[in-house]
Amino acid sequence: MLPSVLQTSATDHVPVLAGEVRELLAVRPGETVVDATFGAGGHAALLAADLQGKGKLIAIDRDPGARAYFDRVAKQVAAQTRFLRGDFSVVLEQLADNGVEADAILLDLGVSSMQIDRPERGFSYIADAPLDMRMDPSADVTAAGIVNEAAERDLATIFKRYGEERYARQIARAIVRRRKEQPFERTSDLVEVIKAAIPAPARFGDGHPAKRVFQALRIAVNEELDSLERALPAALAMLRPGGRLAVISFHSLEDRMVKRFFAAQARGCTCPPELPVCVCGNEPSMRLLTRKAVRPSPQETAENPRSASAKLRAAVKVGDD
Numbered sequence: 393m394l395p396s397v398l399q400t401s402a403t404d405h406v407p408v409l410a411g412e413v414r415e416l417l418a419v420r421p422g423e424t425v426v427d428a429t430f431g432a433g434g435h436a437a438l439l440a441a442d443l444q445g446k447g448k449l450i451a452i453d454r455d456p457g458a459r460a461y462f463d464r465v466a467k468q469v470a471a472q473t474r475f476l477r478g479d480f481s482v483v484l485e486q487l488a489d490n491g492v493e494a495d496a497i498l499l500d501l502g503v504s505s506m507q508i509d510r511p512e513r514g515f516s517y518i519a520d521a522p523l524d525m526r527m528d529p530s531a532d533v534t535a536a537g538i539v540n541e542a543a544e545r546d547l548a549t550i551f552k553r554y555g556e557e558r559y560a561r562q563i564a565r566a567i568v569r570r571r572k573e574q575p576f577e578r579t580s581d582l583v584e585v586i587k588a589a590i591p592a593p594a595r596f597g598d599g600h601p602a603k604r605v606f607q608a609l610r611i612a613v614n615e616e617l618d619s620l621e622r623a624l625p626a627a628l629a630m631l632r633p634g635g636r637l638a639v640i641s642f643h644s645l646e647d648r649m650v651k652r653f654f655a656a657q658a659r660g661c662t663c664p665p666e667l668p669v670c671v672c673g674n675e676p677s678m679r680l681l682t683r684k685a686v687r688p689s690p691q692e693t694a695e696n697p698r699s700a701s702a703k704l705r706a707a708v709k710v711g712d713d
């Protein structure tokens with residue numbers, strides 16, 4: 393049963409793998425919990441409830457819209473609460489540098505339903521809106537900026553690498569041809585060009601034809617992989633020994649990064665595999681709490697289709713108190 397703070401409007405974000413996150417993070421009264429991707433506060437409200445009025449919730453989000461959700465959650469939580477707006481990689485590094493320690497940290501990556509479902513944010517290929525896609529509306533780079541200014545080769549690389557788009561080159565070429573006549577301003581302009589650039593049979597298989605390009609642009613606009621790469625060691629640095637880190641990712645590029653990070657921390661030794669004995673002497677800094685990624689149950693996927701691609705991994709920091 394979700395706390396009443398979560399039972400709100402139909403457009404609110406439904407927290408993914410909520411029970412599993414709660415179990416793996418196992419928050420106890422008196423601890424410090426960091427929700428680095430606060431969103432609508434679904435996970436945070438559950439984790440804060442486990443503090444039972446004692447301890448601290450630190451909420452981070454780069455979207456100023458999360459603040460209103462934070463205020464709502466904070467009102468219903470007896471523990472101390474604090475909201476920090478900014479990129480989680482920067483904020484986690486600052487917290488670690490300032491000696492702030494955490495017992496549980498959650499990263500629930502990607503965009504929230506409030507961002508996707510608000511057409512004016514430009515994340516959706518379904519609704520016509522300005523081609524924006526910034527999670528932080530004060531950031532400099534928009535999706536229109538990239539589409540109108542990046543070199544054709546760079547566009548193709550973005551679509552291929554971040555969207556695994558088969559027709560990346562053809563779409564990049566069509567974009568460059570069209571922007572010479574008229575720069576892109578709206579999501580619908582881009583959807584039309586994508587549809588026209590790919591072969592007719594590909595328009596009907598494997599989801600919406602613009603899905604992969606939109607995902608790729610969103611990742612590029614928000615520099616999502618760079619943030620994650622910086623955030624993982626910063627989160628580890630903030631954790632107390634015995635502290636838990638859980639990460640939910642929604643595409644293979646993120647999941648691979650999380651999996652490799654956890655595996656490297658759990659292995660400790662960085663010697664090349666050819667060496668018969670360890671010479672580096674590095675000790676493991678984490679122990680895996682999930683051997684394989686945890687996936688949503690068929691029931692969760694049926695109730696919340698957006699959870700379908702979620703993968704959850706968690707690990708605990710080892711070492712002396």
Ligand SMILES: C[S@@+](CC[C@H](N)C(=O)[O-])C[C@H]1O[C@@H](n2cnc3c(N)ncnc32)[C@H](O)[C@@H]1O
Nearest residue numbers: 407429431432433434435453454479480500504
């Ligand atoms: C999937 S939603 C989180 C939803 C949340 N767990 C809930 O239950 O409501 C991801 C959130 O993280 C934020 N976000 C994504 N990348 C971020 C980053 N690098 N720094 C800070 N916030 C980020 C987004 O703005 C979005 O609000």
